[in-house]
Amino acid sequence: xxxxxxxxxxxxxxxxxxxxxxxxxxxxxxxxxxxxxxxxxxxxxxxxxxxxxxxxxxxxxxxxxxxxxxxxxxxxxxxxxxxxxxxxxxxxxxxxxxxxxxxxxxxxxxxxxxxxxxxxxxxxxxxxxxxxxxxxxxxxxxxxxxxxxxxxxxxxxxxxxxxxxxxxxxxxxxxxxxxxxxxxxxxxxxxxxxxxxxxxxxxxxxxxxxxxxxxxxxxxxxxxxxxxxxxxxxxxxxxxxxxxxxxxxxxxxxxxxxxxxxxxxxxxxxxxxxxxxxxxxxxxxxxxxxxxxxxxxxxxxxxxxxxxxxxxxxxxxxxxxxxxxxxxxxxxxxxxxxxxxxxxxxxxxxxxxxxxxxxxxxxxxxxxxxxxxxxxxxxxxxxxxxxxxxxxxxxxxxxxxxxxxxxxxxxxxxxxxxxxxxxxxxxxxx
Amino acid sequence: xxxxxxxxxxxxxxxxxxxxxxxxxxxxxxxxxxxxxxxxxxxxxxxxxxxxxxxxxxxxxxxxxxxxxxxxxxxxxxxxxxxxxxxxxxxxxxxxxxxxxxxxxxxxxxxxxxxxxxxxxxxxxxxxxxxxxxxxxxxxxxxxxxxxxxxxxxxxxxxxxxxxxxxxxxxxxxxxxxxxxxxxxxxxxxxxxxxxxxxxxxxxxxxxxxxxxxxxxxxxxxxxxxxxxxxxxxxxxxxxxxxxxxxxxxxxxxxxxxxxxxxxxxxxxxxxxxxxxxxxxxxxxxxxxxxxxxxxxxxxxxxxxxxxxxxxxxxxxxxxxxxxxxxxxxxxxxxxxxxxxxxxxxxxxxxxxxxxxxxxxxxxxxxxxxxxxxxxxxxxxxxxxxxxxxxxxxxxxxxxxxxxxxxxxxxxxxxxxxxxxxxxxxxxxx
Numbered sequence: 001x002x003x004x005x006x007x008x009x010x011x012x013x014x015x016x017x018x019x020x021x022x023x024x025x026x027x028x029x030x031x032x033x034x035x036x037x038x039x040x041x042x043x044x045x046x047x048x049x050x051x052x053x054x055x056x057x058x059x060x061x062x063x064x065x066x067x068x069x070x071x072x073x074x075x076x077x078x079x080x081x082x083x084x085x086x087x088x089x090x091x092x093x094x095x096x097x098x099x100x101x102x103x104x105x106x107x108x109x110x111x112x113x114x115x116x117x118x119x120x121x122x123x124x125x126x127x128x129x130x131x132x133x134x135x136x137x138x139x140x141x142x143x144x145x146x147x148x149x150x151x152x153x154x155x156x157x158x159x160x161x162x163x164x165x166x167x168x169x170x171x172x173x174x175x176x177x178x179x180x181x182x183x184x185x186x187x188x189x190x191x192x193x194x195x196x197x198x199x200x201x202x203x204x205x206x207x208x209x210x211x212x213x214x215x216x217x218x219x220x221x222x223x224x225x226x227x228x229x230x231x232x233x234x235x236x237x238x239x240x241x242x243x244x245x246x247x248x249x250x251x252x253x254x255x256x257x258x259x260x261x262x263x264x265x266x267x268x269x270x271x272x273x274x275x276x277x278x279x280x281x282x283x284x285x286x287x288x289x290x291x292x293x294x295x296x297x298x299x300x301x302x303x304x305x306x307x308x309x310x311x312x313x314x315x316x317x318x319x320x321x322x323x324x325x326x327x328x329x330x331x332x333x334x335x336x337x338x339x340x341x342x343x344x345x346x347x348x349x350x351x352x353x354x355x356x357x358x359x360x361x362x363x364x365x366x367x368x369x370x371x372x373x374x375x376x377x378x379x380x381x382x383x384x385x386x387x388x389x390x391x392x393x394x395x396x397x398x399x400x401x402x403x404x405x406x407x408x409x410x411x412x413x414x415x416x417x418x419x420x421x422x423x424x425x426x427x428x429x430x
Numbered sequence: 431x432x433x434x435x436x437x438x439x440x441x442x443x444x445x446x447x448x449x450x451x452x453x454x455x456x457x458x459x460x461x462x463x464x465x466x467x468x469x470x471x472x473x474x475x476x477x478x479x480x481x482x483x484x485x486x487x488x489x490x491x492x493x494x495x496x497x498x499x500x501x502x503x504x505x506x507x508x509x510x511x512x513x514x515x516x517x518x519x520x521x522x523x524x525x526x527x528x529x530x531x532x533x534x535x536x537x538x539x540x541x542x543x544x545x546x547x548x549x550x551x552x553x554x555x556x557x558x559x560x561x562x563x564x565x566x567x568x569x570x571x572x573x574x575x576x577x578x579x580x581x582x583x584x585x586x587x588x589x590x591x592x593x594x595x596x597x598x599x600x601x602x603x604x605x606x607x608x609x610x611x612x613x614x615x616x617x618x619x620x621x622x623x624x625x626x627x628x629x630x631x632x633x634x635x636x637x638x639x640x641x642x643x644x645x646x647x648x649x650x651x652x653x654x655x656x657x658x659x660x661x662x663x664x665x666x667x668x669x670x671x672x673x674x675x676x677x678x679x680x681x682x683x684x685x686x687x688x689x690x691x692x693x694x695x696x697x698x699x700x701x702x703x704x705x706x707x708x709x710x711x712x713x714x715x716x717x718x719x720x721x722x723x724x725x726x727x728x729x730x731x732x733x734x735x736x737x738x739x740x741x742x743x744x745x746x747x748x749x750x751x752x753x754x755x756x757x758x759x760x761x762x763x764x765x766x767x768x769x770x771x772x773x774x775x776x777x778x779x780x781x782x783x784x785x786x787x788x789x790x791x792x793x794x795x796x797x798x799x800x801x802x803x804x805x806x807x808x809x810x811x812x813x814x815x816x817x818x819x820x821x822x823x824x825x826x827x828x829x830x831x832x833x834x835x836x837x838x839x840x841x842x843x844x845x846x847x848x849x850x851x852x853x854x855x856x857x858x859x860x
Contacts, residue, residue: 002439002499002500002503002504003500003503003504004439004503004504004506005439006436006437006438006439006506006508007436007438008436008437008438009432009434009435009436009510069432070432070433073432073433073434074432074433074434074512074516074807074808075808076434076436076510076512076531076534078436080439080506082504082506086504086579101506104506104534106808106809106810107808108847145808148804148805148806148808149516149806149807149808167850167854168847168850168851168854170860171850171851171853171854171859171860172810172850174859174860175801175804175805175810175850175853175857175859176804176805176808177805371605374578374605374606375578375605375606375607376578376579377504377579378504378505378536378537378575378578378579378606379536380536380602380605415847417538417598417845417847417848418847418850420597420598420601420602420605420848421598421601423601423605424597424598424601427605429601429604429605430600430601430604
């Protein structure tokens with residue numbers, strides 16, 4: 001067997017997996033805060049109708065419309081599953097390592113999976129424009145891409161501290177035809193309240209979400225689109241894990257450990273939840289590990305109701321959170337820097353199904369392990385995905401020490417071609 | 431039928447196509463110049479043994495060794511073939527457009543195909559190190575990658591004018607473990623002769639080749655590796671066209687026009703030659719168009735014997751050439767900037783099988799057409815590949831005007847994630 005399994009274009013799964021009905025305890029619903037207007041009643045004005053329906057669906061499987069399957073094909077799905085045999089040899093580990101190649105994406109990350117679905121649904125509903133926020137920039141690029149392919153306009157509010165240094169990614173969004181604002185921006189009322197006090201305000205994901213929401217709320221032709229955290233976003237991403245399950249069948253193998261990095265939870269959820277379903281329904285034994293940064297270890301926060309945004313425009317979600325006004329130091333893996341974790345994954349964490357590890361904010365260990373991966377397997381991962389790799393290597397080394405022949409599967413959510421300055425500075429490269 | 435056809439991992443062709451025995455007239459052999467030592471007799475000291483054998487093979491089909499097939503799998507082969515339906519609609523053309531996704535590569539270009547083959551053969555022959563030149567940087571990155579995967583060392587001489595501004599690509603080569611020198615460098619005798627006169631000498635591909643050759647010649651553990659022009663390099667790249675033929679069968683379609691950009695000829699040859707074989711052997715009618723730059727329109731040069739390098743260390747090859755001391759203005763698509771074209775393709779051009787178009791050096795038309803492609807099909811091409819896209823769009827527009835329902839196939843040899851500053855400056859983006 002060679003080190004890669006690729007499905008044919010006609011073998012891509014055509015249903016998403018919705019884990020909600022299979023959860024060990026009911027998922028706590030969103031709640032309104034005690035004071036102020038109802039955020040829940042306002043959701044239909046903010047979210048795409050079909051996505052809102054999916055958010056609370058009791059169905060285990062949701063058919064993927066043909067139009068979205070067409071878009072997945074245009075984006076090159078399916079994506080391969082690799083055996084990391086060179087890395088295994090280098091580590092001298094008895095473990096078998098597998099990684100899913102979500103870096104094989106038009107914008108370089110898994111984010112296109114839900115971006116394409118959301119744009120297609122938005123277009124069906126008659127919207128002309130989408131608004132959103134972005135932190136690391138992966139999500140903003142993905143939505144700009146999906147909007148271009150579906151003939152929609154796209155407005156992105158981008159956390160200023162990242163906007164300022166990711167010039168190439170900004171150009172890519174512009175090449176794709178998006179309008180991009182550094183956030184906080186003078187364009188929205190909420191943004192302006194912060195911008196006027198400090199035009200160099202570094203911003204945060206919570207602030208950018210508030211701006212995107214406000215913009216969409218004021219324009220009947222626009223709708224808001226979120227790239228992580230919500231149930232329907234994780235469900236759209238389950239295409240990753242569902243493909244991986246088919247590919248493991250071809251490899252005739254099955255994971256004992258599933259690892260991915262976790263910010264809001266979309267790539268972790270997309271990769272892990274189909275396997276989690278087999279744990280919940282069939283009693284499979286799998287250990288799940290979320291790889292995080294110590295600057296934003298939201299799974300080590302408190303399990304409680306909190307807002308998803310800074311300006312408190314969203315309903316409150318029951319989730320592991322560091323607090324929606326939490327300050328977090330910048331890191332190269334900016335995509336992991338969010339105060340809260342998806343409610344579904346938070347519940348599973350609370351029930352003991354997900355372990356977590358958080359790496360130091362200097363990112364040296366993470367990037368050193370990423371370099372080892374690059375030099376053995378040859379793929380350049382995104383900084384965020386480097387956390388997945390790092391945790392997988394650490395687990396494989398434990399197997400060397402214990403002699404265990406575990407099967408470790410990890411997701412590489414994106415490539416690092418637009419993030420090389422990050423590698424250069426952390427590793428001190430020329 | 432969806433807009434993409436992907437083969438399974440086990441459907442990758444396992445033989446290369448060698449067009450030499452099928453050429454309409456015999457391929458003129460390399461020649462020694464009238465004066466000086468024999469370059470031909472020195473070839474075994476410069477080239478990998480198996481590659482040298484392939485260079486003059488009379489066999490039409492060469493089995494790809496299992497070890498190289500393993501490496502192709504690690505590099506994610508096969509690569510998809512897409513139908514550019516969004517672009518067709520936008521252009522309102524009756525033509526059907528298809529593109530091959532060679533951008534799906536660990537280093538972002540088709541160059542890995544021959545890099546992996548050459549490294550594997552070099553390792554079999556007992557070499558410990560490879561030396562090479564690079565212009566745009568795609569080839570140097572590919573060889574650094576392939577050397578890392580096969581456990582070899584790699585030394586790259588990189589044309590200084592490009593080395594100086596492609597910081598991210600340099601870091602990527604270093605991440606992959608390569609030694610990289612700006613060329614002309616003080617490391618080789620020939621390089622030093624130019625470097626000492628002018629340490630900021632901008633260099634050229636011809637000079638860098640001379641440095642790579644000299645370095646390999648002095649070290650018995652090292653061998654030289656060339657990324658284009660030579661027969662065996664084009665043959666390794668035929669995996670592109672052979673895959674595409676299988677994919678066209680699934681689409682139940684067949685190209686009338688084959689387009690690709692052409693510098694030395696490796697991506698053009700790799701994509702086109704399997705189809706050319708059907709023209710030569712089965713009388714298929716296909717028009718072949720090489721997309722070039724007016725700063726280096728080597729196919730509009732003279733068909734004569736010339737050296738492949740500046741210092742005249744290589745044998746003389748019968749090829750279309752602008753002269754091996756020709757000065758060529760820098761462009762963003764630096765990979766197209768080489769004085770000579772592969773002998774095989776030169777012969778076919780001479781016999782009337784290949785048309786050529788050369789675009790102005792300001793690259794505005796090329797990059798505008800690339801932007802149209804990005805906004806409809808969503809993939810970010812390399813500057814070089816943008817020439818393929820540009821020519822395909824121009825042909826599709828002619829079909830709109832003539833009403834012809836031609837099938838136009840083009841190869842996208844690489845992605846542009848590391849070349850966004852080029853798009854920014856040519857298109858005047860933020």
